[in-house]
Amino acid sequence: MTVADHPKCGAGGLGCEVLKNLALSGFTDIHVIDMDTIDVSNLNRQFLFRAADVGKPKATVAAEFVMRRVKGVTITPYYGAIQDKGPDYYMQFQLVICGLDSVEARRWINATLVDMVDPENQESLKPLIDGGTEGFKGQSRVILPTLSSCYECSLDMLTPRAAVPMCTLASIPRQPAHCIEWASILEWPRIMGDKKLDNDDPEHITWLYEKALERAKEFNITGVTYSMTQGVVKNIIPAIASTNAIIAASCCNEALKIITSCSPFMNNYMMYMGDEGVYTHTFEHEKKEGCPVCGTLATDYEASGEWTLDEFIERLKEKPDIQIKKPTLSTERRKLYYAGPPQLMEMTRPNLDKKLKDLMDSGEEVAITDPGLPFSLRLNVIFSK
């Protein structure tokens, strides 16, 4: 088999499996990035780690273990965030396999790889293989940046946990989870002030548990437990070794097909459901027209020329499919508003009070960047008549 420069992100449940599978499939040069250290709750599935490894970086321990066991493979670990690295780093690989646990990290790597594509240079297109699991279920997918549906195209497939209205938490709790959220969202800052809540600190969890329990008692609500407190506060997703094995192997299977061209690779999404029998569904997830990451055109956005720039930004913040907090805006010809650094912010701040029609023409493209956005959003701002 050819030598494949080949990274994967994450040395967690999927990551351990992926490293093992790649090493035993003949890949000889693999890179692994993970920012986490080993926790005791990882040991029920992350089989490259032992109790004595708790506290050590996952990437390093995993790389060393697999190199010790499988001869002839070099695994280069990086203990840090995937965002620490830029396009130059990702350009050296043939493809990327992701076993990430957060939506943010997935959006970031997806946008980065899409952004790297240079139509003049075939080598700049790095296939992205993404896997995820929850309990007995999971999914794997192949993304060819700019060519097929990307992670951002399918963002609406996620069903975010419905947020409980603040008034329910504050005055009319009905469920044990309401009492727990009250303790972590309202009671902790009220009593502890600026002290940061650490979800991994057992003392903090115990504090929340006891507060939640008291509140539950007051309202005759039953069912608050320590385990539930931890689950709600950390948003814990159940995870088992066997599901990780299935999804990781499916990802590696596709990686092998892409690298060796031995058979057509998956087009482009597989769901695995093991709760009731064994059921898989493989389908083509289609590119979303106007996807802010892989779409080729800027999206149209209707605004009034009479709005001030400040008003325009406030309205953007309310849009649920954008999710921005501290945006920086610019057009081809001028800087509209910079959220940082301080000098640029000072310089552009006066624009906030100016009307849009005095800053740009109708139909002009506005580029928006934000800490919450892993890519730059482009909007054609069209003035309504």
Place this chain on the structure above:
Amino acid sequence: MAASTPSGAPSSKEKKYDRQLRLWGANGQNKLESAHIALFNASAAGCEILKNLILPGVGQFTVIDDKLVEEADLGANFFLDEESLGKPRAERTAALLGELNPDVKGNYLVDSLSNTLSAKPELLNPRSTPFTHIVIISPVPTPLLLQIPIEIPVFLVNCVGLLFTLRISAPLHTIVEAHPESLVDLRLLNPWPELSALAAEKTKNLEVQQEMDGDEGMSDHEHGHVPYLVLLLKYLDDWKRRPEGDGTHPSSYKEMTAFRSFVQDKMRTHVPGGSEENYEEAVAAVLKHVRKAEVSEYAKTVLDHPACANVTSESTNFWIIAKAVKQFLESPEQGNGLLPLSGGIPDMKAESSGYVALQNVYKNKARHDAALVQKNVQSILSSIGREPSSISLEEIEIFCRHANFLRAISFRPFSAELSTDEFHKKVVKDAFESWDADSALINDYVAFRAFQEFITQNNGRAPGDTEGPLDEDTVEMQRLAKAYLSEVGCSLELAERTENIIGELVRYGGAELHNTASLAGGLVAQEIIKIITQQYVPGNNTILFDGISSKTGTYVL
């Protein structure tokens, strides 16, 4: 499993197993920790299966294998290393697998399945075996397979190239906790007196607008916090009493949508925002929750099963409680045609106290039903000579909560499949008549069935595992596949897909690819965990995986 510490903080075991306890609980974990898995043939797939059972903490495992470690093993099996070369595979894989979890006891035997069957029959005798579940990695000739007693659950795996199959053979398998999406059963069309009384009381002045504090009317705040369950109960009652109605509940789709508008129209719209959340919830719940409480087909299968009617002193708790539930269902004084109530209600817009009061009406009814079932259980236990209190109320309550989702699965034995009985023939013929037969994995099954015949006739040798020309094996595989199809009564022409799969099987000569073995390891371990914990629903009985197109298929063969 160690209990939590007094402060409620988790024990070290609970910490380690936290992510899985959230799926199968202490109950499932205890069952897992009591299991002892035997693996025959320490191949890559076999070791990957064990890995995924050792990590979550299965009680014990025993690797049985008579081969010595060769160079080729190192390329596929992660649980062998260079130091293992030349040593017994059973010993080395047991050692490296054992490192995964200090809480699991690992054993090994340098031996083969055929020799175990002939020289150590006690190991596979259902009365004396230490093993609770057996995993066998093919190739195993059919006569050996048929010697394994049907009382022990067996997981037979073929793993070749990009393909694998799993065949489960097990005694009657029962499930209480199938983990459906929801256990909620609101009984809106079959309310019991306490529920009707609560609804009537809470909606007494629903239509009266409060004019001033203390009058009998309902303020907008109160009106907007009447739980939607209560609203639906009231409006269902009103609907029945409409002068233009016929005194029945809405049932057809047309009536349901009319009823929805009937509810919608009662919403107060002069309030801030112009609508009330509880009314919106009520309207949205009509199609989902306004229906007659019925006994599901799955529950009927369990309650009508001969094992339920013929409870003896040998029966498991499952069948004893099932019989008690059936008595409850049929007794006019108890369920009167309805199962015990599950007792849970969804969250809904309400004041805390109003919600808790409603929740208690459901919980109390569920407790009351379970207490009646407990009485039935006690009298059944006495009648079969068991201690009447030998089944705990907690176990009965869990059973009652899941009563409508019970499962009993009969796995057909290997002998029924491999003798191609009438049932088997029908399943295969039906599969070939389905609209997607060309691409269906029944074609793969035909190829694997030929594979099984081939290894049986060639003393365990896999097709393609030869120094000679591959063509001969391919021709023989095609002949065996056609012979099988003729036995079933299907067309003798091999489908293109079957030919392709035969080609794959011969090309790999029975060899495992690590990646496919790893996928098999995950899938098979999931099924074993479902069988051990008696939670979730295992596939029945043959699961095929094709890694070329990333597809699976399940058949009852």
